[in-house]
Amino acid sequence: EIVMTQSPATLSVSPGERATLSCRASQSVRSNLAWYQQKPGQAPRLLIYGASTRATGIPARFSGRGSGTEFTLTISSLQSEDFAVYYCQQYNNWPPLTFGGGTKVEIK
Amino acid sequence: EVQLVESGGGLVQPGGSLRLSCAASGFTFSSYWMSWVRQAPGKGLEWVANINQDGSDKYYVDSIKGRITISRDNAKNSLYLQMNSLRADDTAVYYCARDYCTNGACFPGSYWGQGTLVTVSS
Numbered sequence: 001e002i003v004m005t006q007s008p009a010t011l012s013v014s015p016g017e018r019a020t021l022s023c024r025a026s027q028s029v030r031s032n033l034a035w036y037q038q039k040p041g042q043a044p045r046l047l048i049y050g051a052s053t054r055a056t057g058i059p060a061r062f063s064g065r066g067s068g069t070e071f072t073l074t075i076s077s078l079q080s081e082d083f084a085v086y087y088c089q090q091y092n093n094w095p096p097l098t099f100g101g102g103t104k105v106e107i108k
Numbered sequence: 109e110v111q112l113v114e115s116g117g118g119l120v121q122p123g124g125s126l127r128l129s130c131a132a133s134g135f136t137f138s139s140y141w142m143s144w145v146r147q148a149p150g151k152g153l154e155w156v157a158n159i160n161q162d163g164s165d166k167y168y169v170d171s172i173k174g175r176i177t178i179s180r181d182n183a184k185n186s187l188y189l190q191m192n193s194l195r196a197d198d199t200a201v202y203y204c205a206r207d208y209c210t211n212g213a214c215f216p217g218s219y220w221g222q223g224t225l226v227t228v229s230s
Contacts, residue, residue, distance in 0.1 A: 036216075055218050087153055099152055
């Protein structure tokens with residue numbers, strides 16, 4: 001099973017600033033990585049798949065990069081609605097599909 | 109409009125069983141892989157199982173394999189999760205999701221239900 005590790009656990013950012021979240025896989029997942037956003041009391045929302053392709057309707061301020069074992073999600077200028085928990089997930093070696101533990105982006 | 113609505117959650121005693129349902133609408137249900145994902149209170153996401161379009165392929169997470177069965181009824185546009193021998197650590201919100209398939213893999217995509225809470229407690 002591929003283990004996904006996200007860092008940091010919590011990221012404190014001011015509105016308008018850039019946020020960079022990291023995700024590391026225990027072995028190569030090539031570019032088969034997705035990012036999700038989850039707000040309290042809501043279902044997750046797919047942001048990125050293929051490591052860098054934005055899902056339908058996702059704003060351009062969200063960008064993903066990386067391949068192999070190291071990935072980043074960048075939010076270029078944080079808006080109030082972006083404060084949430086973000087999860088990465090690999091789909092290269094499945095089953096199982098595996099998620100990282102999440103990064104909470106909070107208001108500084 | 110794509111809609112996924114879960115039901116069937118509730119309080120169940122340890123060792124008990126529960127069948128979750130997910131009613132799909134707004135898309136051709138029989139054309140999509142579907143997944144169940146769960147989230148324990150205050151914890152992260154855990155993929156549980158998925159199933160292909162006609163129900164002939166099913167995949168499960170090892171930690172609960174043997175205690176759960178995913179199934180679907182395309183005539184009823186419904187997805188199911190039968191859970192047996194439930195334990196306290198199965199307590200979670202269970203989400204159904206429409207999968208997105210690419211590069212030979214299928215994973216939860218852009219459409220999720222609101223979730224149904226399963227509480228295992230005596």
